[in-house]
Amino acid sequence: MIILSIDPGYERVGIAILEKIPRGKETLLYSECFKTSAKLPHPERLFLIGQKVHNIIEEWKPTCLSIEKLFFNTNQKTALAVAEARGVILYEATVADLSIYEYTPLQIKIAVTGYGRSEKKQIALMVPRLIVVDKKISSDDEFDAIAIGLTFFASDFKNRS
Amino acid sequence: MIILSIDPGYERVGIAILEKIPRGKETLLYSECFKTSAKLPHPERLFLIGQKVHNIIEEWKPTCLSIEKLFFNTNQKTALAVAEARGVILYEATVADLSIYEYTPLQIKIAVTGYGRSEKKQIALMVPRLIVVDKKISSDDEFDAIAIGLTFFASDFKNRS
Numbered sequence: 232m233i234i235l236s237i238d239p240g241y242e243r244v245g246i247a248i249l250e251k252i253p254r255g256k257e258t259l260l261y262s263e264c265f266k267t268s269a270k271l272p273h274p275e276r277l278f279l280i281g282q283k284v285h286n287i288i289e290e291w292k293p294t295c296l297s298i299e300k301l302f303f304n305t306n307q308k309t310a311l312a313v314a315e316a317r318g319v320i321l322y323e324a325t326v327a328d329l330s331i332y333e334y335t336p337l338q339i340k341i342a343v344t345g346y347g348r349s350e351k352k353q354i355a356l357m358v359p360r361l362i363v364v365d366k367k368i369s370s371d372d373e374f375d376a377i378a379i380g381l382t383f384f385a386s387d388f389k390n391r392s
Numbered sequence: 393m394i395i396l397s398i399d400p401g402y403e404r405v406g407i408a409i410l411e412k413i414p415r416g417k418e419t420l421l422y423s424e425c426f427k428t429s430a431k432l433p434h435p436e437r438l439f440l441i442g443q444k445v446h447n448i449i450e451e452w453k454p455t456c457l458s459i460e461k462l463f464f465n466t467n468q469k470t471a472l473a474v475a476e477a478r479g480v481i482l483y484e485a486t487v488a489d490l491s492i493y494e495y496t497p498l499q500i501k502i503a504v505t506g507y508g509r510s511e512k513k514q515i516a517l518m519v520p521r522l523i524v525v526d527k528k529i530s531s532d533d534e535f536d537a538i539a540i541g542l543t544f545f546a547s548d549f550k551n552r553s
Contacts, residue, residue, distance in 0.1 A: 272492075272552075273494075274485065275486065275553075311475040314471075315475050317476055318438055319479045321476065322438050322480045325436065331433075331435045392433045392434050
Protein backbone atom coordinates (compact mmCIF):
# COMPACT_ATOMS: atom_id res chain seq x y z
CA MET A 232 0.00 0.00 0.00
CA ILE A 233 1.39 3.36 -1.09
CA ILE A 234 0.24 6.61 0.50
CA LEU A 235 0.95 10.28 0.00
CA SER A 236 1.38 12.32 3.14
CA ILE A 237 1.58 16.07 3.24
CA ASP A 238 2.45 18.73 5.78
CA PRO A 239 0.47 21.57 4.21
CA GLY A 240 2.11 24.93 3.74
CA TYR A 241 2.36 27.87 1.46
CA GLU A 242 6.06 28.73 1.56
CA ARG A 243 7.10 25.15 2.24
CA VAL A 244 5.13 21.94 1.66
CA GLY A 245 6.41 18.74 3.24
CA ILE A 246 5.72 15.81 0.90
CA ALA A 247 6.33 12.11 1.54
CA ILE A 248 5.49 8.82 -0.17
CA LEU A 249 5.29 5.89 2.23
CA GLU A 250 4.81 2.22 1.52
CA LYS A 251 3.62 -0.53 3.80
CA ILE A 252 3.76 -4.18 2.83
CA PRO A 253 1.59 -6.57 4.92
CA ARG A 254 3.63 -7.62 8.01
CA GLY A 255 6.55 -5.51 6.75
CA LYS A 256 7.92 -2.28 8.14
CA GLU A 257 6.92 1.04 6.67
CA THR A 258 9.34 2.33 4.03
CA LEU A 259 9.94 5.86 2.86
CA LEU A 260 9.94 5.82 -0.94
CA TYR A 261 10.29 9.54 -1.47
CA SER A 262 10.26 12.84 0.36
CA GLU A 263 10.92 16.47 -0.31
CA CYS A 264 10.32 19.94 0.99
CA PHE A 265 8.68 21.79 -1.89
CA LYS A 266 9.19 25.55 -1.75
CA THR A 267 7.48 28.40 -3.56
CA SER A 268 9.17 31.73 -4.07
CA ALA A 269 7.81 34.77 -2.23
CA LYS A 270 8.59 36.76 -5.39
CA LEU A 271 5.78 35.05 -7.30
CA PRO A 272 2.20 36.35 -7.35
CA HIS A 273 0.04 34.65 -4.76
CA PRO A 274 -2.18 32.60 -7.15
CA GLU A 275 0.92 31.43 -9.04
CA ARG A 276 2.27 29.88 -5.84
CA LEU A 277 -1.01 28.03 -5.27
CA PHE A 278 -0.81 26.87 -8.88
CA LEU A 279 2.71 25.46 -8.42
CA ILE A 280 1.65 23.63 -5.25
CA GLY A 281 -1.34 22.08 -7.02
CA GLN A 282 0.74 21.03 -10.02
CA LYS A 283 3.38 19.53 -7.71
CA VAL A 284 0.77 17.41 -5.93
CA HIS A 285 -0.75 16.43 -9.28
CA ASN A 286 2.64 15.27 -10.60
CA ILE A 287 3.56 13.40 -7.42
CA ILE A 288 0.24 11.51 -7.54
CA GLU A 289 0.76 10.73 -11.22
CA GLU A 290 4.27 9.43 -10.57
CA TRP A 291 3.70 7.37 -7.40
CA LYS A 292 0.01 6.45 -7.73
CA PRO A 293 -0.84 6.49 -4.01
CA THR A 294 -4.31 5.35 -2.94
CA CYS A 295 -4.63 7.64 0.08
CA LEU A 296 -3.67 11.10 1.22
CA SER A 297 -2.78 11.63 4.87
CA ILE A 298 -2.77 15.33 5.76
CA GLU A 299 -2.58 17.49 8.83
CA LYS A 300 -5.67 19.34 10.02
CA LEU A 301 -5.23 23.04 10.29
CA PHE A 302 -5.59 25.02 13.47
CA PHE A 303 -5.16 28.64 14.22
CA ASN A 304 -1.72 29.60 15.25
CA THR A 305 -0.45 32.96 16.35
CA ASN A 306 0.01 34.25 12.82
CA GLN A 307 -3.49 34.53 11.41
CA LYS A 308 -2.42 35.86 8.03
CA THR A 309 -0.18 32.82 7.52
CA ALA A 310 -3.01 30.53 8.61
CA LEU A 311 -5.26 31.80 5.80
CA ALA A 312 -2.53 31.39 3.18
CA VAL A 313 -1.80 27.86 4.43
CA ALA A 314 -5.53 27.06 4.34
CA GLU A 315 -5.66 28.17 0.70
CA ALA A 316 -2.74 25.87 -0.14
CA ARG A 317 -4.36 23.07 1.84
CA GLY A 318 -7.56 23.54 -0.18
CA VAL A 319 -5.60 23.12 -3.41
CA ILE A 320 -3.88 19.98 -2.09
CA LEU A 321 -7.22 18.42 -1.02
CA TYR A 322 -8.68 19.39 -4.39
CA GLU A 323 -5.97 17.67 -6.45
CA ALA A 324 -6.20 14.59 -4.22
CA THR A 325 -9.98 14.43 -4.71
CA VAL A 326 -9.65 14.93 -8.48
CA ALA A 327 -7.28 11.92 -8.47
CA ASP A 328 -9.81 9.93 -6.41
CA LEU A 329 -7.59 9.41 -3.37
CA SER A 330 -9.16 8.58 -0.01
CA ILE A 331 -8.37 11.39 2.38
CA TYR A 332 -7.45 11.10 6.04
CA GLU A 333 -6.90 14.09 8.30
CA TYR A 334 -5.09 14.19 11.63
CA THR A 335 -4.63 16.83 14.28
CA PRO A 336 -1.13 17.83 15.43
CA LEU A 337 -1.97 16.10 18.74
CA GLN A 338 -2.79 12.80 17.03
CA ILE A 339 0.39 13.00 14.96
CA LYS A 340 2.63 13.67 17.94
CA ILE A 341 1.06 10.88 19.97
CA ALA A 342 1.38 8.42 17.06
CA VAL A 343 5.07 9.17 16.56
CA THR A 344 6.42 10.08 19.99
CA GLY A 345 3.72 8.88 22.38
CA TYR A 346 3.38 12.38 23.76
CA GLY A 347 0.98 15.08 22.51
CA ARG A 348 3.23 18.02 23.24
CA SER A 349 6.49 16.71 21.89
CA GLU A 350 8.96 19.04 20.18
CA LYS A 351 10.05 18.89 16.54
CA LYS A 352 13.37 17.42 17.69
CA GLN A 353 11.63 14.37 19.15
CA ILE A 354 9.75 13.80 15.90
CA ALA A 355 13.02 13.96 13.94
CA LEU A 356 14.49 11.45 16.40
CA MET A 357 11.59 9.00 16.26
CA VAL A 358 10.87 9.03 12.50
CA PRO A 359 13.97 7.00 11.51
CA ARG A 360 13.12 4.47 14.24
CA LEU A 361 9.65 3.90 12.85
CA ILE A 362 10.29 3.73 9.13
CA VAL A 363 13.01 2.53 6.78
CA VAL A 364 14.71 5.64 5.45
CA ASP A 365 17.49 5.40 2.86
CA LYS A 366 18.26 9.09 2.59
CA LYS A 367 19.28 12.03 4.67
CA ILE A 368 16.35 14.19 5.71
CA SER A 369 17.22 17.73 6.56
CA SER A 370 14.00 19.72 6.76
CA ASP A 371 11.39 19.71 9.52
CA ASP A 372 8.68 19.79 6.87
CA GLU A 373 9.82 16.43 5.47
CA PHE A 374 9.95 14.93 8.97
CA ASP A 375 6.45 16.25 9.63
CA ALA A 376 5.13 14.85 6.36
CA ILE A 377 6.57 11.42 7.20
CA ALA A 378 5.10 11.62 10.72
CA ILE A 379 1.66 12.41 9.24
CA GLY A 380 1.93 9.32 7.03
CA LEU A 381 3.01 7.17 9.98
CA THR A 382 -0.05 8.40 11.89
CA PHE A 383 -2.21 7.02 9.11
CA PHE A 384 -0.59 3.59 9.37
CA ALA A 385 -0.92 3.69 13.18
CA SER A 386 -4.59 4.69 13.04
CA ASP A 387 -6.16 1.70 11.29
CA PHE A 388 -7.92 3.73 8.62
CA LYS A 389 -9.62 6.02 11.10
CA ASN A 390 -10.21 9.74 10.52
CA ARG A 391 -11.33 9.40 6.95
CA SER A 392 -12.83 12.69 5.73
CA MET B 393 -14.70 42.17 -22.03
CA ILE B 394 -16.11 39.31 -19.97
CA ILE B 395 -15.05 38.75 -16.38
CA LEU B 396 -15.80 36.20 -13.69
CA SER B 397 -16.36 37.57 -10.22
CA ILE B 398 -16.63 35.47 -7.11
CA ASP B 399 -17.61 35.98 -3.51
CA PRO B 400 -15.62 33.09 -2.06
CA GLY B 401 -17.32 30.73 0.35
CA TYR B 402 -17.54 27.16 1.43
CA GLU B 403 -21.26 26.68 2.07
CA ARG B 404 -22.26 29.30 -0.48
CA VAL B 405 -20.22 30.71 -3.37
CA GLY B 406 -21.50 33.84 -5.10
CA ILE B 407 -20.68 33.64 -8.82
CA ALA B 408 -21.26 36.30 -11.48
CA ILE B 409 -20.31 36.81 -15.10
CA LEU B 410 -20.15 40.48 -16.12
CA GLU B 411 -19.60 42.04 -19.50
CA LYS B 412 -18.42 45.51 -20.38
CA ILE B 413 -18.49 46.85 -23.90
CA PRO B 414 -16.37 49.99 -24.57
CA ARG B 415 -18.47 53.07 -23.71
CA GLY B 416 -21.38 50.77 -22.81
CA LYS B 417 -22.83 50.01 -19.41
CA GLU B 418 -21.83 46.88 -17.53
CA THR B 419 -24.19 43.95 -18.10
CA LEU B 420 -24.81 40.93 -15.91
CA LEU B 421 -24.69 37.86 -18.15
CA TYR B 422 -25.10 35.28 -15.43
CA SER B 423 -25.16 34.86 -11.68
CA GLU B 424 -25.86 32.19 -9.14
CA CYS B 425 -25.36 31.24 -5.54
CA PHE B 426 -23.65 27.86 -5.66
CA LYS B 427 -24.23 25.78 -2.53
CA THR B 428 -22.50 22.68 -1.21
CA SER B 429 -24.23 20.31 1.16
CA ALA B 430 -22.98 20.06 4.74
CA LYS B 431 -23.69 16.33 4.51
CA LEU B 432 -20.80 15.82 2.09
CA PRO B 433 -17.24 15.07 3.23
CA HIS B 434 -15.14 18.19 3.43
CA PRO B 435 -12.81 17.48 0.44
CA GLU B 436 -15.82 16.57 -1.71
CA ARG B 437 -17.26 20.05 -1.16
CA LEU B 438 -13.96 21.63 -2.23
CA PHE B 439 -14.02 19.37 -5.28
CA LEU B 440 -17.53 20.51 -6.27
CA ILE B 441 -16.54 24.17 -5.89
CA GLY B 442 -13.47 23.68 -8.08
CA GLN B 443 -15.45 21.80 -10.74
CA LYS B 444 -18.13 24.50 -10.71
CA VAL B 445 -15.54 27.23 -11.32
CA HIS B 446 -13.91 25.10 -14.01
CA ASN B 447 -17.22 24.63 -15.84
CA ILE B 448 -18.22 28.29 -15.53
CA ILE B 449 -14.88 29.35 -17.05
CA GLU B 450 -15.26 26.79 -19.83
CA GLU B 451 -18.78 28.03 -20.62
CA TRP B 452 -18.28 31.81 -20.44
CA LYS B 453 -14.58 32.13 -21.27
CA PRO B 454 -13.85 35.16 -19.05
CA THR B 455 -10.39 36.74 -19.25
CA CYS B 456 -10.19 37.89 -15.62
CA LEU B 457 -11.23 36.79 -12.18
CA SER B 458 -12.24 39.45 -9.66
CA ILE B 459 -12.34 38.02 -6.13
CA GLU B 460 -12.66 39.26 -2.59
CA LYS B 461 -9.64 39.22 -0.31
CA LEU B 462 -10.16 37.28 2.87
CA PHE B 463 -9.94 38.72 6.32
CA PHE B 464 -10.46 37.23 9.69
CA ASN B 465 -13.97 37.44 10.95
CA THR B 466 -15.31 36.38 14.31
CA ASN B 467 -15.68 32.76 13.29
CA GLN B 468 -12.13 31.53 12.79
CA LYS B 469 -13.12 27.97 11.90
CA THR B 470 -15.28 29.26 9.05
CA ALA B 471 -12.44 31.53 7.90
CA LEU B 472 -10.13 28.54 7.38
CA ALA B 473 -12.77 26.60 5.45
CA VAL B 474 -13.48 29.65 3.28
CA ALA B 475 -9.73 30.11 2.69
CA GLU B 476 -9.51 26.49 1.49
CA ALA B 477 -12.35 27.10 -0.97
CA ARG B 478 -10.75 30.38 -2.05
CA GLY B 479 -7.49 28.51 -2.73
CA VAL B 480 -9.34 26.08 -5.00
CA ILE B 481 -11.05 28.95 -6.87
CA LEU B 482 -7.73 30.78 -7.42
CA TYR B 483 -6.18 27.51 -8.52
CA GLU B 484 -8.79 26.77 -11.19
CA ALA B 485 -8.58 30.37 -12.41
CA THR B 486 -4.79 30.13 -12.71
CA VAL B 487 -5.01 26.77 -14.49
CA ALA B 488 -7.33 28.48 -17.02
CA ASP B 489 -4.84 31.35 -17.37
CA LEU B 490 -7.15 34.09 -16.10
CA SER B 491 -5.67 37.36 -14.79
CA ILE B 492 -6.58 37.64 -11.13
CA TYR B 493 -7.62 40.79 -9.28
CA GLU B 494 -8.26 40.88 -5.54
CA TYR B 495 -10.20 43.50 -3.60
CA THR B 496 -10.77 44.11 0.08
CA PRO B 497 -14.33 44.43 1.46
CA LEU B 498 -13.55 48.13 1.99
CA GLN B 499 -12.64 48.66 -1.66
CA ILE B 500 -15.75 46.81 -2.81
CA LYS B 501 -18.09 48.81 -0.58
CA ILE B 502 -16.54 52.11 -1.64
CA ALA B 503 -16.74 51.16 -5.33
CA VAL B 504 -20.42 50.24 -5.12
CA THR B 505 -21.89 52.49 -2.43
CA GLY B 506 -19.24 55.19 -1.96
CA TYR B 507 -19.00 54.28 1.72
CA GLY B 508 -16.62 51.75 3.27
CA ARG B 509 -18.93 50.61 6.02
CA SER B 510 -22.12 50.19 4.07
CA GLU B 511 -24.57 47.40 4.90
CA LYS B 512 -25.54 44.50 2.64
CA LYS B 513 -28.87 46.24 2.01
CA GLN B 514 -27.13 49.22 0.42
CA ILE B 515 -25.15 46.94 -1.88
CA ALA B 516 -28.36 45.21 -2.97
CA LEU B 517 -29.86 48.63 -3.64
CA MET B 518 -26.92 49.99 -5.63
CA VAL B 519 -26.09 46.93 -7.77
CA PRO B 520 -29.13 47.26 -10.10
CA ARG B 521 -28.33 50.96 -10.54
CA LEU B 522 -24.80 50.22 -11.72
CA ILE B 523 -25.32 47.27 -14.03
CA VAL B 524 -27.96 46.01 -16.45
CA VAL B 525 -29.65 43.09 -14.73
CA ASP B 526 -32.36 41.08 -16.51
CA LYS B 527 -33.18 38.71 -13.68
CA LYS B 528 -34.30 38.70 -10.11
CA ILE B 529 -31.44 38.33 -7.68
CA SER B 530 -32.39 36.95 -4.32
CA SER B 531 -29.20 36.01 -2.49
CA ASP B 532 -26.68 38.30 -0.82
CA ASP B 533 -23.91 36.14 -2.21
CA GLU B 534 -24.95 36.94 -5.78
CA PHE B 535 -25.15 40.66 -4.97
CA ASP B 536 -21.70 40.48 -3.42
CA ALA B 537 -20.26 38.65 -6.41
CA ILE B 538 -21.66 41.30 -8.77
CA ALA B 539 -20.31 44.08 -6.51
CA ILE B 540 -16.85 42.47 -6.63
CA GLY B 541 -17.00 42.47 -10.43
CA LEU B 542 -18.14 46.10 -10.51
CA THR B 543 -15.16 46.98 -8.30
CA PHE B 544 -12.89 45.54 -10.97
CA PHE B 545 -14.46 47.73 -13.67
CA ALA B 546 -14.26 50.78 -11.36
CA SER B 547 -10.60 50.14 -10.53
CA ASP B 548 -8.95 50.47 -13.93
CA PHE B 549 -7.13 47.15 -13.77
CA LYS B 550 -5.55 47.87 -10.42
CA ASN B 551 -4.99 45.25 -7.71
CA ARG B 552 -3.73 42.57 -10.01
CA SER B 553 -2.25 39.71 -7.99
